[in-house]
Amino acid sequence: MSRSSLQIVGSFGLHWRTVNIAQQVWLHIQQYGPGSRADLARHLRRSKPATSAAIDTLLQQDLLLELGQGRSTLGRPPKLVNLNHRSRLVVGAEVDVHELRLGLGDLRGDLLEQRSVPWRGGEASGELGPALKRAIDALCGPQGQVPRALALGLPGVVRDGVVSHAPNLPELEDPATLTRLRSELSFPVLLYNDVNLAAVSEARPGELLAFVSIGSGFGVGITQGRELLDGHQGRAGELGYLPGAGGENLEQLLSETGLARLLGLQATQLLPLLAGRSPAILERAAMRPFLSALLSALQVLTLTLDPARIVIGGRIGSKLLAQLPSLQRQLQESLPFAPQLCISQFPDSAVVQGAAQMAAARASADLLEELSDRARPHQSAHA
Incomplete structure (x- = not known):
């Protein structure tokens, strides 16, 4: 429309x-x-x-x-x-290595429906646009509305509509991929780092929050109230590149691939074992290097940001409920001050939740602008 x-x-x-x-x-x-x-x-x-x-x-x-x-x-x-709030609808979406996750939202950013569709990232860069359009059409078709905005969460650094540092989906770094994506859609497309959107989903007014995501990769999103803090070049929170004592960077440990290696598994074998809120496999002694690296990241965030809360999420992070008390205790014992640690309230949909909120903000702003623009030609006639 x-x-x-x-x-x-x-x-x-x-x-x-x-x-x-x-x-x-x-x-x-x-x-x-x-x-x-x-x-x-x-x-x-x-x-x-x-x-x-x-x-x-x-x-x-x-x-x-x-x-x-x-x-x-x-x-x-x-x-x-x-x-x-349903006079206009929006879409929040996340591009992951294996699937596209989408949610249909209203002007409050509340999700009305969610779905996931398989997508084989890394094989054909030109396929993202058509795949996303098909998924959006299927999601919005029953509502009889064209969405007024799409907010899309992508892995890597996102700045001025350009993606960089996306090793898990390098095709996103090709500007032609996103150009083709936009050409498939007839409404505004807003691009964000995926973990930043996850942070938006947990943000509270007046609170500085850090969202730690552990899944196919590792990253941190930061919000001050409802505002994203993404740094000078959009790279704030890229702690996955932090070198460790053994020569590995944090993401090589704090990720699905890194955890699978510690547990003697392939990444494809690990995912089915993560069912439930607190999977037994995460209680194994082999988890110690993983938890030690996570504690180091939490210490860095505490001392550099002084957040009110650190929320842990992502496919792996959201499963660390049993480990949370120990992490909280170690953080408090090792530092003179410590924030509250908690697990994401949206274990499977934090990025989509945050994306819907950002898309709703854009649609609301566009609506108000339209009210203004439509009136201006009449201003002189009625002055």
């Missing part, structure tokens, strides 16, 4: 002042929740007729919904209006 499909001014002949109030109504409800027309007029310090006209505009465009009645001290309780 193109931007021209939102005919707020074209359909109703609204001028800039009215649409400006519509923007304010949207933002106020987004931040504070539903309210009555009178309450919104009072909070926005606008006249009741002007506020009501703006609300009617948004209702006619299906951008607001009328709810049940609110509270009233006198007379009949007023109806409340709230955002229609």
Whole structure:
């Protein structure tokens, strides 16, 4: 669906002042929740007729919904209006070595549906775009809507739409791969490092958080409140390159391949053994070098960032529930201060959750911009 499909001014002949109030109504409800027309007029310090006209505009465009009645001290309780979060849908997705994971989200970033589809990364760079488009079409088709934005989590460093340092999926470093991907889709495509998106899924207002992901690779995402902290060149948190005492870097230990090697397995043999919240295979003595390397990474993050929390996730990290108390104790004993350690609340979908939130933020910003853009041609006529 193109931007021209939102005919707020074209359909109703609204001028800039009215649409400006519509923007304010949207933002106020987004931040504070539903309210009555009178309450919104009072909070926005606008006249009741002007506020009501703006609300009617948004209702006619299906951008607001009328709810049940609110509270009233006198007379009949007023109806409340709230955002229609499903008026526009978005997609959050993750590109992994073996599969594409997708989620359909609303304007809050809440996921309505999720699915995974097989994808053989590393074989044909030109296939990512068509594969992703097919998966999005299958996900969104039953809703009868074209998504308004896609946020895509990718392994490696992502900066200005270019991917680097992606050893597990080197084809992503070819700009032609992402150019073909964008050409397949008719809506905005936002590219992020996958672990950064996982950090977004766990972020809390006012909190500095580090998300440690251990899966096919190792990486750290950092947020301050709802803001991503990705460094000067987008490389913050690339601790996988940190050299260890034995000549290996951290990612060679803290990854599926590294853990499988410690346990005397192939990576393909390891994954089926990771079922359940706390797999028995992770209790083996051979895990000690892995846990020692993880503790070192946690110490570095604690001393450099002073985070409120360090969340551990990823296909392996999310399974370390039984090891968490020991890691917390060792961190507290080895340092003068230590953050809270916890396992990700989204063990299988943290990246997709965070991606949906970022896509929803873009779709909401585009909606507000459309309200503004549609009004401006009328400004001089009504001045």
